[in-house]
Amino acid sequence: MKKVLVTGADGFIGSHLTEQLIREGFDVRAFCYYNSYNSWGWLDHAPREIKSELDVFSGDIRDPYGVKEAMKDCTHVLNLAALIAIPYSYHSPTTYVDTNINGTLNIVQAARELGIEKVVHTSTSEVYGTALYVPIDEDHPLQGQSPYSASKIGADQMALSFYRSFDTPVAIIRPFNTYGPRQSARAVIPTIISQLANGMDKIKLGAISPTRDFNYVKDTVQGFISVMKSEKSIGEVTNIGSNYEVSIGETAEMIADIMGINLTIETDEQRLRPEKSEVERLWASNQKAKDLLGWEPQYGGKEGFRRGLEETIEWFTNPKNLTQYKADVYNI
Structure with missing residues (x-):
């Protein structure tokens, strides 16, 4: 073994x-x-x-x-x-x-x-x-x-x-x-979910225009x-990677939609990266992983992303898990 x-x-x-x-x-x-x-x-x-x-x-x-x-x-x-x-x-x-x-x-x-x-x-x-x-x-x-x-x-x-x-x-x-269950609130998806799950409909984020491949x-x-x-x-x-590009803002809206919450986003200056340090766009080619390893995402595309978010939200909204996160404090 x-x-x-x-x-x-x-x-x-x-x-x-x-x-x-x-x-x-x-x-x-x-x-x-x-x-x-x-x-x-x-x-x-x-x-x-x-x-x-x-x-x-x-x-x-x-x-x-x-x-x-x-x-x-x-x-x-x-x-x-x-x-x-x-x-x-x-x-x-x-x-x-x-x-x-x-x-x-x-x-x-x-x-x-x-x-x-x-x-x-x-x-x-x-x-x-x-x-x-x-x-x-x-x-x-x-x-x-x-x-x-x-x-x-x-x-x-x-x-x-x-x-x-x-x-x-x-x-x-x-x-x-x-992303997924157990992720630190220093990452954006847990930040969004934990704020909404704690009853906040007005949440604090940094830049929302950059895109990511979650x-x-x-x-x-x-x-x-x-x-x-x-x-x-x-x-x-x-x-x-999933080979699916989505903005932070769109991600927040999708999470709010799944959770049935009308969302307002406030820009928190301390969460903004220095201008030249912000990564504006990430979108993965996963062709090599498919060819070399035979790997491909089971949660790919918009439908897969939504399904992954639903599973993540289910975990975070469990009170036993949610209490481990400080939604009102910026997690550096």
Whole structure:
């Protein structure tokens, strides 16, 4: 049986991925960020049958010794550990270099030394910046429009450099804007839903004209598993996206329609990115994922997006889940 290490297993996508891998019969070691509360993040809320199968390693992706220890006896590593909030990267960019670039270096260096069969490194659509052409394929130029995106460009290139220099078996997965249950309110869809679910019909947002290619978390998870399983993905960068473009404003209106609320949007200045840093347009080409991996979204297009939003809203409006979000406070 393959033993898979998932870094960032305590987070939004990582927890969903960890649970699905266990359901599919993989032996999973969950690398969770060490804290004094012994919290496993979202994995604390996993079903008992999932938690009973977990091998949890508490550590810090910035620590090369702990990273290497966590990777021992593993055949595959899915590296999702990262700092991802764009606003926070404006005032704490060094932490993004330490976590995203040096953390990735720790992974690929240990993989080289331990003879890991495969490393799947997580990129982001933010590395493309504002689309120069659409749909965005994997040959699109990279543009660091925020310290976050710059750090992810550096991390991607670090991972690929080990493939090119040492034949370290690295594959890059580049998800577009993932959404779904458990996502942090630093992201726009949870921000909209949590405000509306708390009785606000006048909600605060940043820019609403930029477009995004939203990818439901179940599709993203299957993208990770497809990249991990495919021999063809080594040395490749693969977009995982829905191939459907929608504006933030249209997204808010669709959420309000599903929830049966008449919506008013107020612009909150603190939520606006600096002008040259805003990514105005993202729209994924997923042709390579279809050709290389046989992957395609189950929640694609407008109908699929609405279905994904309905499932997301159902989770967020559960009072037990909603109480974990501070809808009246801007989550940086």
